[in-house]
Amino acid sequence: MTDAAVARRILDDDHPPAPTTPERTGVIAWESLPRRLVTVYLPLACFLIVLLFPFYWMAITAVKSNEELYDYKNFNPFWVSSPTLANINKLLFETDYPRWLTVTMTVAVVSTLLSIFASVLAAYAIQRLKFKGSPYVGLAIYLAYLVPPSILFIPLATMVFQLGIFDSPLALILTYPTFLIPFCTWLLIGYFKSIPYELEECALIDGATRLQILWRITLPLAVPGLISAGIFAFTLSWNEFIYALAFIQSAENKTVPVAILTQLVEGDVYHWGSLMAGALLGSIPVAIFYSFFVEYYVSSLTGAVKE
Amino acid sequence: MAVSATSFGAGRSEPIWLVRLFDWKPFLIFMCMLPALGLLLLFLTYPLGLGVWLAFTDTQIGRSGEFVGLWNYESLWHDRIFWMSVTNTLLYTFVATVGKFALGLWLALILNNYIPFKSFVRAIVLIPWIVPTVLSAIAFWWIYDPQFSIISYVLVDVLGWRDTYIDFLGTPWNARFSLIAANIWRGIPFVAICLLAGLQTISPSLYEAAMIDGATAWQRFWHITLPMLLPILAVVLTFSVIFTFTDFQLVYAITRGGPVNSTHLMATLAFQRAIPGGQLGEGAAIAVAMIPFLVAATVFSYFALANRKWQQGGRDD
Numbered sequence: 001m002t003d004a005a006v007a008r009r010i011l012d013d014d015h016p017p018a019p020t021t022p023e024r025t026g027v028i029a030w031e032s033l034p035r036r037l038v039t040v041y042l043p044l045a046c047f048l049i050v051l052l053f054p055f056y057w058m059a060i061t062a063v064k065s066n067e068e069l070y071d072y073k074n075f076n077p078f079w080v081s082s083p084t085l086a087n088i089n090k091l092l093f094e095t096d097y098p099r100w101l102t103v104t105m106t107v108a109v110v111s112t113l114l115s116i117f118a119s120v121l122a123a124y125a126i127q128r129l130k131f132k133g134s135p136y137v138g139l140a141i142y143l144a145y146l147v148p149p150s151i152l153f154i155p156l157a158t159m160v161f162q163l164g165i166f167d168s169p170l171a172l173i174l175t176y177p178t179f180l181i182p183f184c185t186w187l188l189i190g191y192f193k194s195i196p197y198e199l200e201e202c203a204l205i206d207g208a209t210r211l212q213i214l215w216r217i218t219l220p221l222a223v224p225g226l227i228s229a230g231i232f233a234f235t236l237s238w239n240e241f242i243y244a245l246a247f248i249q250s251a252e253n254k255t256v257p258v259a260i261l262t263q264l265v266e267g268d269v270y271h272w273g274s275l276m277a278g279a280l281l282g283s284i285p286v287a288i289f290y291s292f293f294v295e296y297y298v299s300s301l302t303g304a305v306k307e
Numbered sequence: 308m309a310v311s312a313t314s315f316g317a318g319r320s321e322p323i324w325l326v327r328l329f330d331w332k333p334f335l336i337f338m339c340m341l342p343a344l345g346l347l348l349l350f351l352t353y354p355l356g357l358g359v360w361l362a363f364t365d366t367q368i369g370r371s372g373e374f375v376g377l378w379n380y381e382s383l384w385h386d387r388i389f390w391m392s393v394t395n396t397l398l399y400t401f402v403a404t405v406g407k408f409a410l411g412l413w414l415a416l417i418l419n420n421y422i423p424f425k426s427f428v429r430a431i432v433l434i435p436w437i438v439p440t441v442l443s444a445i446a447f448w449w450i451y452d453p454q455f456s457i458i459s460y461v462l463v464d465v466l467g468w469r470d471t472y473i474d475f476l477g478t479p480w481n482a483r484f485s486l487i488a489a490n491i492w493r494g495i496p497f498v499a500i501c502l503l504a505g506l507q508t509i510s511p512s513l514y515e516a517a518m519i520d521g522a523t524a525w526q527r528f529w530h531i532t533l534p535m536l537l538p539i540l541a542v543v544l545t546f547s548v549i550f551t552f553t554d555f556q557l558v559y560a561i562t563r564g565g566p567v568n569s570t571h572l573m574a575t576l577a578f579q580r581a582i583p584g585g586q587l588g589e590g591a592a593i594a595v596a597m598i599p600f601l602v603a604a605t606v607f608s609y610f611a612l613a614n615r616k617w618q619q620g621g622r623d624d
Binding site: 048050144182278 | 326329330332333335336338339340341342343344346347350351353354355357358361366410413414417418420422426428429430431432433434435437438439440441442443445446447449450452455457460464492495496497500501504545546549550553554555556559560574577578581582587590591594595597598601604605
């Protein structure tokens with residue numbers, strides 16, 4: 001049904017129709033189409049343009065040739081007349097980009113798996129094996145999420161140095177769980193809460209051990225929660241910056257966000273074409289990942305805040 | 308779920324004492340908490356304490372320091388750049404948070420309407436939050452370029468509203484507000500999507516009752532939407548304040564604290580002094596100076612959460 005039809009039906013009715021779904025709550029009974037245009041669609045369009053413009057600008061700059069890039073008089077800057085893949089080509093074959101991508105992927109995947117493993121066990125213990133003090137442990141883990149990396153990186157740098165893992169991806173794999181575990185545990189506690197405890201009781205009566213219950217009953221039921229936590233942890237570790245900047249020195253062990261910023265900027269001359277190509281290619285893996293799991297992102301984001 | 312007693316029996320091939328041990332609750336709880344608590348204690352709690360200790364020493368990179376008492380704090384007290392970073396951080400947090408919440412709430416209210424392709428629109432809105440901050444910051448860096456800024460191009464050459472190109476990052480105040488704008492841009496999606504989730508839990512019957520009583524749109528917003536949204540608003544606000552206050556990436560990527568140290572936040576100044584500057588002790592002191600602000604925000608969050616459970620008639624669990 002078009003909006004005009006909706007508006008007409010609403011106007012024709014003597015009684016304001018009761019909103020049928022929660023999504024309709026904002027519809028005010030006497031709103032006409034022109035009014036909706038001004039109050040809803042116009043601001044929405046402005047928001048979307050502003051939110052997406054930097055990405056458009058990033059993409060269009062990445063495929064511009066240098067003469068087009070720096071000449072606004074003869075070329076329309078909002079469009080590209082002769083797209084070129086030179087910048088992307090340079091990035092892929094003349095820099096260590098594939099290497100950075102592998103490092104980032106490895107760090108993100110391993111630290112995510114490690115955090116999920118630790119979080120599942122912790123969340124199960126806190127939510128299901130209720131013990132004396134478990135609410136306090138839960139609160140402590142929540143508070144741990146509020147400790148930002150910016151106040152931890154200096155002491156962590158000295159620790160990483162003493163442990164002899166400075167400049168190695170292992171330093172990142174071991175430190176990323178500090179912000180991943182609190183988040184995942186918190187998310188999974190909420191998820192375990194929604195699984196009926198009766199199922200576990202049945203299994204207990206059938207003679208299952210606690211670990212069998214966790215492995216065969218609770219975990220299969222919690223798969224959506226595990227996916228939410230997993231993709232979120234993956235994104236957080238992909239986007240992490242300050243630890244990767246402080247703990248990694250050699251060019252070949254850098255993660256994508258750090259490498260683009262530090263390796264592609266040479267002196268005072270900025271090669272905007274290749275910088276934008278780097279930013280674009282660094283964003284695409286998470287963007288693809290995101291497009292597959294949008295609903296999980298939204299549910300974990302809102303779930304974590306509501307918990 | 309077809310789980311029968313026999314399938315559990317199949318797992319009994321392990322030594323019986325091991326099975327017993329893992330079914331003994333205290334041991335099981337200990338084993339379950341070990342990985343998470345071990346990692347957090349080792350890489351979160353211990354460094355937090357170590358950071359406080361480092362702030363009392365003159366540690367440098369490659370040289371373990373000695374206890375120097377409050378010397379680091381005393382030198383920071385007389386350090387003009389440090390105080391500028393404190394005021395910058397407060398200004399940045401305050402203006403960016405107000406901007407994010409005003410615009411994010413507006414966007415959430417818009418999205419709460421009937422909109423075609425709603426889930427698609429919602430997915431697009433979240434993109435700035437998903438993409439690595441540094442990479443979108445690089446895009447902003449290019450947008451703020453003094454010579455080739457697209458904003459200046461539109462204002463000067465297309466619209467003709469100005470005669471000269473804006474020097475976004477060249478003067479202190481322009482640079483500060485450019486950074487704040489980039490931070491607001493990045494924060495809107497998070498705020499909007501969280502608040503949208505809050506808006507969708509508000510019962511439509513409240514609005515119907517208000518409309519029958521003749522409430523205007525503004526009254527409905529002020530007396531229904533805002534009070535019902537307050538609990539979730541408080542939590543999102545705390546998160547947002549903490550992560551804006553300790554922001555590092557945007558400033559590091561766009562200005563690196565320049566021009567002439569005028570846009571340093573406390574986090575970037577701590578990094579500047581500690582890692583490239585090598586003064587770990589002094590950097591740690593700057594980082595520790597952020598803690599009082601964070602504690603204040605966390606206490607606020609705790610009371611907001613407790614308050615919320617009380618409001619809903621639930622118990623703390």
